[in-house]
Amino acid sequence: LLAEFPPPAPGEKAAGRGGAPGNFVFAVNATVTACERAGEWPAALQLLCDARDGRNGWPRPDLLTYNATISACTRGQRWQSALDLLQEARRQQLRPGAAAFSCAARACGHGGGRFQSEVWGAVAWAYEASGLRPPAPPVPVAELARKQASVLDFVRRQAPQGDLxxxxxxxxxxxxxxxxxxxxxxxxARLLEAVLRPGDVVLELGCFVGFSALVAVQRLRRLGGGGRVISCELDAASAIIAREVISWAGAAEEVQVRIGLASDWIASGQLGSPDVLVLDHRGARYHEDLAAIEESLPRSARVLADNVLSPGAPLFLSAIDGRYAIAIHEVDEFMRAGPAAAGGPSAPKQLAFA
Ligand SMILES: C[S@@+](CC[C@H](N)C(=O)[O-])C[C@H]1O[C@@H](n2cnc3c(N)ncnc32)[C@H](O)[C@@H]1O
Incomplete structure (x- = not known):
């Protein structure tokens, strides 16, 4: 039926109820939902792909198209397809509903352990944001984050406990x-130290193993004490190891490591009003995360963003242009100072200090 009654062209008067071109997506969605109820996941998936690729002149799929197709794939036990569609919907800035996430959670459960670290990471964030203690990792964190675990091991062997x-x-x-x-x-590290003032609250996006968080603590102590650091880390295994490193350094009181996506923590409203924002997670997200937290920043806030020229954060640079006092510092990547150290030509690296 959908193929026989293509959507009216823009401006064309549609026959019948809801026939405006934009409304045609409702017809697609109703059909996808019917397929889902009938257990016809291949047809549902085909309809979504046709709409997504603009075949038959159909309008682009919307949230309902994705929700219904994810549900159809889950009913059809097409776990990977359900997860792929969830990702695709999020990439298109759609916000899939609770039902889609519950389908995805079930899909992960059927993944035979393939998604264990992602599932546990997402669950850990949900627990922590709700003020609960997250469940233990499904396997030792060293299996999920080998390099980070070796750092912790090395630190424990090389540095006396409590010696930052x-x-x-x-x-x-x-x-x-x-x-x-x-x-x-x-x-x-020297640029980070230079922006800190006594008693600053520092919010860092991208903790990894806690190195820069500890650099900030060391500087805040030297400035006379007071101040603290909150550091968000998407990778739950890294975050847990960072907590161990920070605790070994005797700085657990001064640094809170938050497990999860920076944007989720910002949206939760639990990050307060930081004096210094350090963006060191993903250049492609800097502008979005800055926009989300901007209204919580005091006018005196300082924003430090790494790697803005290489690999680059052009959207971030254009977002701050003319709105912040900006300084761009070209510095070498840590321990990648020259051809000999890097095993190749050194890349220019840089922080934008806004
Ligand atoms: C360059 S490392 C951070 C290094 C750390 N600031 C330091 O200097 O010691 C980037 C970290 O950001 C994390 N990350 C990436 N995207 C993220 C996001 N959206 N939210 C939170 N953390 C993220 C990565 O897992 C990675 O551990």
Missing amino acids: EAVLSAMRDFAQQREWLKVAGGAK
Whole structure:
């Protein structure tokens, strides 16, 4: 029927109820829902793909099309398709409903352990945001984050417990002697130190193993004490290891590591009003996360963003252009100072200090 009655062209008077071109998506959705109820997941999926690819002149699928197709795939035990569609919907800035997430959770459950770290990470965030203690990881964190676990092991062997300076130095040694770490060391650490003022509350997006969070604590202590750091980390295993590293350094009182997507924490309204915002998670998200938290920042806030020229954060740079006092510092990536250190040409790296 859908194929026989293509949507009216823009401006064309539609026959019957709800016949405006934009409304045709309702007809598609009703058909997808019918397919879902009839257990016809291949037809539902086909309809969604046709609409998505603009076949037959159909309008683009909307949230309901995705919700119904995800549901159809779940009923049809097409777990991977359900998860792929959920991702696709989120990429298109659609916000799938609770039913779609519950389908996805079931899909993960059927993944035979393939999604264990993602599921546990998402569950850990949900528990923590609700003020609950998250469940233990499904396997030892060392299996989920090998390099990070080696850092913790190295730190415990090299640095006396409670010695923040020794812990930072052990992490630098690890990066030099064992495996490189993508942390804000060297010139980047000095830039971070330079923006801090006594008693600052620092919000960092992208904690990894807690190196820069500890750099900030060390500086805040030297400035006379007071102040604290909240650091969000998407990867739950890294976050748990970062907590151990921070606790070994004796800084557990001064740093809170939050497990989960920075945007989820910002949306939860639980991050307060930071004096300093450090963006060190994903350049492609800097502008969105800054926009989401901007109204909580005091006018005196300072924003430090890493890697804005390479790999680059063009949307972020254009979002702050003309609205912030900006300084861009070209500095080397930590321990990647030159061809010899990097095993290749050194890339220019940079922080934008807004
Ligand atoms: C470059 S590392 C951070 C390094 C750390 N700031 C330091 O200098 O010690 C980036 C981290 O951001 C995390 N990440 C990526 N996207 C994120 C997001 N949307 N929310 C929170 N963390 C994220 C990654 O898992 C990774 O551990």
